Amino acid sequence: MNNLYNFLTGPALWFSFAVFLVGLLVRLVFLFGLSRERDRVFYNHIDWRWAFRSIWHWLIPWGSASMRLQPFFSLVFFVFHVGLLAVPLFLSAHNMLWDEAFGLSLWSMPDVIADILTVLVILCAIFLFVRRLARAEVRILSGIWDYCIILISAAPFVTGFLAYHQLLDYDLMMVLHVITGELLLILIPFTKLGHMMLFFFTRSFIGFEMGTRRGARSW
Amino acid sequence: MSTNEQAAVKAATETENKVNTKKIREILDANNGARIRTWLSICARCGLCAESCFFYLAHNKDPKLSPAYKFKNTLGELYRRKGYVDWTFLKKCADIAWGECTTCKRCSMYCPFGIDIATMIATVRAILFSQGIAPEGLMRTVVNYRETGNQMGMSSEDFIETCEWMAEESSEEIRGVTIPIDKKGAKYMYTVNPREPMFYPQDLAMAAKIFTVAGEDWTMPSTGWDCTNLPMFAGDKALAGQVVRNMYDKAVELGVKNILITECGHAFRSALFEGPYLAGYQDGKTPVPVIHSVQLLYEYVRDGRIKIDPAKRIKEPVTYQDPCNVSRNGGLWEEGRKLVAYLAEDFRDMTPNREHNHCCGGGGGFIPMGPEYKARRMASGRIKAEQIKATGAKIVIAPCHNCFDQLGDLNKEYKLGVKILSLKEIISEAMIVPDNLKPEEADEEA
Numbered sequence: 001m002n003n004l005y006n007f008l009t010g011p012a013l014w015f016s017f018a019v020f021l022v023g024l025l026v027r028l029v030f031l032f033g034l035s036r037e038r039d040r041v042f043y044n045h046i047d048w049r050w051a052f053r054s055i056w057h058w059l060i061p062w063g064s065a066s067m068r069l070q071p072f073f074s075l076v077f078f079v080f081h082v083g084l085l086a087v088p089l090f091l092s093a094h095n096m097l098w099d100e101a102f103g104l105s106l107w108s109m110p111d112v113i114a115d116i117l118t119v120l121v122i123l124c125a126i127f128l129f130v131r132r133l134a135r136a137e138v139r140i141l142s143g144i145w146d147y148c149i150i151l152i153s154a155a156p157f158v159t160g161f162l163a164y165h166q167l168l169d170y171d172l173m174m175v176l177h178v179i180t181g182e183l184l185l186i187l188i189p190f191t192k193l194g195h196m197m198l199f200f201f202t203r204s205f206i207g208f209e210m211g212t213r214r215g216a217r218s219w
Numbered sequence: 220m221s222t223n224e225q226a227a228v229k230a231a232t233e234t235e236n237k238v239n240t241k242k243i244r245e246i247l248d249a250n251n252g253a254r255i256r257t258w259l260s261i262c263a264r265c266g267l268c269a270e271s272c273f274f275y276l277a278h279n280k281d282p283k284l285s286p287a288y289k290f291k292n293t294l295g296e297l298y299r300r301k302g303y304v305d306w307t308f309l310k311k312c313a314d315i316a317w318g319e320c321t322t323c324k325r326c327s328m329y330c331p332f333g334i335d336i337a338t339m340i341a342t343v344r345a346i347l348f349s350q351g352i353a354p355e356g357l358m359r360t361v362v363n364y365r366e367t368g369n370q371m372g373m374s375s376e377d378f379i380e381t382c383e384w385m386a387e388e389s390s391e392e393i394r395g396v397t398i399p400i401d402k403k404g405a406k407y408m409y410t411v412n413p414r415e416p417m418f419y420p421q422d423l424a425m426a427a428k429i430f431t432v433a434g435e436d437w438t439m440p441s442t443g444w445d446c447t448n449l450p451m452f453a454g455d456k457a458l459a460g461q462v463v464r465n466m467y468d469k470a471v472e473l474g475v476k477n478i479l480i481t482e483c484g485h486a487f488r489s490a491l492f493e494g495p496y497l498a499g500y501q502d503g504k505t506p507v508p509v510i511h512s513v514q515l516l517y518e519y520v521r522d523g524r525i526k527i528d529p530a531k532r533i534k535e536p537v538t539y540q541d542p543c544n545v546s547r548n549g550g551l552w553e554e555g556r557k558l559v560a561y562l563a564e565d566f567r568d569m570t571p572n573r574e575h576n577h578c579c580g581g582g583g584g585f586i587p588m589g590p591e592y593k594a595r596r597m598a599s600g601r602i603k604a605e606q607i608k609a610t611g612a613k614i615v616i617a618p619c620h621n622c623f624d625q626l627g628d629l630n631k632e633y634k635l636g637v638k639i640l641s642l643k644e645i646i647s648e649a650m651i652v653p654d655n656l657k658p659e660e661a662d663e664e665a
Contacts (some may be wrong), residue, residue, distance in 0.1 A: 030255040038252030041496060044503035058331055065575060066267050066329035077265075137275070140282040141291060146264050195261040199332055202257055206333025209456035210324075213492060215552035216574040218328045 005171070008178040009097070014183035023189025023195050032200075042205055047212040054207025055200055057219035064219035072132065076124045083121035084153065086115055088181070093164075111164075118161050146174035149191065155180035235351045238309065242349045243302040250342050251298070259295055260333040267335070271329035273602040274319050286326035286336045289315050293343045306501060313352050316343040318595055321583030322452070323543040328575070335539030341454070348454030356589030357453035363566075364458055366463050369445035370587070371413040381416040382439060385424040389431075394656050398423065401473060402438035407510070408475040409439050409489075410466060410495035412483045412620045425647035427480070429516070432650055433524040437479070443469035446480050448497075452584030456497060463494035470507045474649045478509045482641050484582065484619035487511045492548065513551045513618050516642050517558040527561050531649035537563035538612035540603075540626060541576035543621030559616055562645050567610040579603045579617075581625025597632045600622035600625060605635035614638050616645065 035042055057063035088094060092108035099105040129150050132138050146209035163173035166181055187193060195202075203218075210216040269275050269285035278284055293312045297304060322337035330336070347353060353361075363372035382398040389396040399405065409430075415422040430437050443465040450458035480487045489497070491509040519525040538561050538571050546552040552573035559566055569576065580600035585592060603626070608613055615637050617623045626639045 031257060034251075034256070035253035038250075039254050040501055042254065054333065056419060058333075064329075064331075066271065066331070069270055069329075070267065080474040099619060127252060132264075137263065137280065137282040137285045137288075141262075141264035141266060141285070141287050192261050192263055195332060197265065198257050198261050202254075202261065202332040202334060205254060206327055206330075206335060209335065210328065210574075211548075214548060214574075216328070216547055218333050 002171075005175055005178070008175060008182070012182055013127035013178070016185045020188055023186075024194065026119040027189055027194060028197065031198075042208070043210040045208040045210060048171070048206040050211030051204035052207075053204045054211060054218050057217075058199075059202060066219070076127050079120050080128065083117040083157075087117050087121065087157070087160075090114070115161070115164070118157050121157045122154055122161070124148050125157075145191075149187075149193065152180065152184055152187065153193075156184060230615040236390075237306055237350075238304065239350060240302050240304075242623050243297065243304070243346055245453075246342070246346050246349055247297060247302050250345075253561050254335070255294070255339065255342070258332070258339065259290075259298060259650055261332055262291070262334060263331070265331065268326040268330050268334075270361075270484065271326045273323075273325075273580065274599050274664045277580075277599045277601045284319055284338070284447075286320075286330075289320055290334075290339045290343075291337050294339045297343070297346065297386050309347060309350055309352055312343055313347050316340050316347060317354050317357075317584065317588060318592065320516045321543070321578045321580065321585055323578035323582055324548055325543070325575070325578065326485045326548075337509070341451075344452070344454030345456050346584075347456070349528040353455075354584070354588040354592065356587045356592075357449055357584055359448040360587055361453050361455055361458060364445075364450055364462055366440060368462075369413045370447055370449050371417050373413055373417055375441050378416050378444060379441060381420050382423060385420050386427055389424045389428050391658060393428050393431055393652055394556050394658050396427050397423075398427050399490070401441050404474045404476075405438040405514070406476045407479040408470050408473060408477070409437050409479045410483070410486070411439075412447050412486060413445050414620060415481065422481075422641070422643060425643040426512075428647050429519070429525065429643065429650065432652060432656060433519045438473065438475065440473065441468040443467075444488055446478075446486035447483060448485065448494070450583060451489050451493060451589055452587075459489070459493075460497040460499060463489060464498045466490065467494070467498065467506045475507060478505070478507055479515060480509060482512045482547070482618040482620065482643060484542035484621060486544075487549045488544040511545060511549060513545055513549075513553055513555050513558065513642065516646060517554040517609040520558055520561045520646070523644060526651040527646070528651045532561075533563040533614060533645065533649075535566070535572045535613040536565045536567050537616060538567050538569055538607060538610040539572075540569075540579060540607075540615055540617040540619070541572060542617065543576070545579045545618055546576055547574040555618060558642065562616075562649060563614070567612050569606040569610055577602050577606065579619045579622045579625040579629070581628075586621045586624050593628070596625065597628065600629045601633070604629045604635060607635055607637060612637060614640055616640055616642060618642050 060066050061078045062071060062074055089106060090109040091114050092111060095105035095108045129147065132142050132147065159173050159177035159180055161179050162168050164169055188196060206218045209219040264287060268287050272284060272286050275281065275284040284286060289579040293315050309619060320340045322340055324337045327333055327335045363370050366372060379400055382400060386398040387394055446466060448459050448462050450462055466478065478490060480490055491505060495503045495505055518528060537559065539555055541552055580596050580603055585596050615626055617626055617639055618641060623639055623641060628636065630637055
């Protein structure tokens with residue numbers, strides 16, 4: 001188990017980060033090349049103020065008319081994303097690993113906060129899963145993969161939580177935690193999760209299209 | 220294999236032959252840019268777009284009418300199957316692309332990623348058109364555009380005669396009304412919807428009267444006067460490009476300063492926003508500025524070039540229909556409201572309004588698609604009918620021909636008991652005609 005853990009936090013981790021970063025970069029460069037040729041409309045109406053507003057209003061809770069139509073879902077959706085990004089980046093245990101490897105680390109949040117956020121992410125994931133099943137207009141759009149993505153996104157949080165509180169088998173949980181975390185990183189560039197990067201581009205486009213060209217707010 | 224099965228296979232192969240897969244693949248490839256790829260791949264299937272769509276709302280929240288469902292099961296499928304689809308699938312796409320979407324673009328404002336679904340539906344229409352599939356009503360206009368340059372097949376002579384006739388009639392009411400044709404260097408080249416010269420020539424007269432009182436330097440072109448663009452909605456992108464080029468080229472030839480669009484929504488969308496791309500201009504710019512009537516009429520009244528007789532301001536409650544392609548897709552929701560404030564005493568806004576307003580249900584080619592689509596148009600227009608009813612207004616101002624017709628039909632269908640008016644009609648009735656422009660007979664009587 002120890003060897004496996006060392007492999008997972010060693011070469012496998014490097015591999016995952018490499019796939020994640022290079023994958024996103026390749027996707028971006030590919031789309032950029034394509035857009036220069038086929039999406040002139042993107043470049044013809046650039047106005048960064050509209051791009052910024054278009055992005056900002058969809059980053060803050062209830063910042064758009066659409067989110068205000070489904071306020072509870074929007075809150076869940078917001079908390080889910082905050083947890084999804086903040087916990088892995090600012091968890092003190094993760095930062096210790098960074099520190100060990102490079103002597104550098106990010107700011108760490110108190111463990112209590114990380115714990116609360118983790119529970120919230122899990123609860124949000126359950127809500128999103130149930131919502132996907134329960135609401136007809138969401139269910140009709142959903143394939144198996146859409147449900148899997150929710151499970152895969154929540155898995156590192158469930159296993160991390162169990163490991164931190166030493167519930168069930170600690171070693172096993174740590175292994176599962178690292179595996180699911182790495183799986184998530186690897187999947188991001190190749191799935192709809194790529195929206196963590198592409199969101200900023202699609203929102204900029206609609207900001208230009210509705211805002212720069214028409215003065216209409218796309219939020 | 221039984222005889223029945225053999226027959227079925229034969230039938231299926233025959234229909235299969237009708238589909239020109241090569242053509243579909245070409246269009247798919249040409250449109251396979253960064254935007255469409257990204258939209259199709261990152262849609263999170265969150266369902267937030269559903270409630271933005273009036274088709275969805277009007278049909279008891281039928282999940283098959285959510286915008287995401289519509290693009291996923293048309294363009295999404297076409298890409299997934301790399302264009303290898305059968306005739307039945309294409310017919311199903313046609314039902315969605317024309318019968319369940321007016322390309323009003325409201326959903327793109329309700330999508331967390333701002334996915335421009337209308338653009339994808341327009342691509343589906345282009346693919347269907349390439350297979351000879353489009354609603355008959357639109358197909359008929361396409362033939363007319365190709366033969367005569369306008370959707371109703373009106374000849375240039377008839378058009379010019381109608382202009383002359385209207386100028387003559389109007390000059391009995393306002394001295395010196397003319398409709399200048401092909402005047403070089405005019406400030407505005409006024410372009411119209413062919414239904415004006417064909418069926419409502421008084422619309423031309425109203426505009427001429429307003430321009431005369433405002434002392435405008437304007438002209439109508441003898442060709443390229445039709446600013447509508449139904450090939451854009453039929454999916455015939457090549458012809459749609461030709462239609463806008465006819466107008467642009469004429470404006471350049473005459474050396475006019477601006478192209479002025481009549482009270483028509485999609486014409487504005489075509490001329491100013493989609494036109495340059497349809498015409499193949501890489502920079503996305505029109506050769507001369509394009510102005511909509513709502514803007515110009517508002518400026519006339521604001522600047523006092525047209526004065527409204529206070530006694531003739533509308534006393535009954537009034538509401539304003541934001542045409543999708545004038546307000547949300549044209550940016551003129553405030554101008555429209557400010558203008559209405561000059562014309563009416565009791566203004567009541569619909570909810571939602573401005574750029575968030577719902578389509579009337581007649582846009583995106585729906586009105587010219589004809590009677591076979593009327594039942595759907597009436598059913599999906601319920602949302603608009605309810606919006607109007609809730610205002611308690613007796614008059615609905617609609618600066619768009621499609622809205623105008625659709626609201627007229629909704630008025631009967633839902634017994635709204637309202638009157639639908641255009642801005643031109645109200646202004647030409649309520650404006651103060653200066654003494655020097657009053658006809659001589661009136662002088663004698665006075």
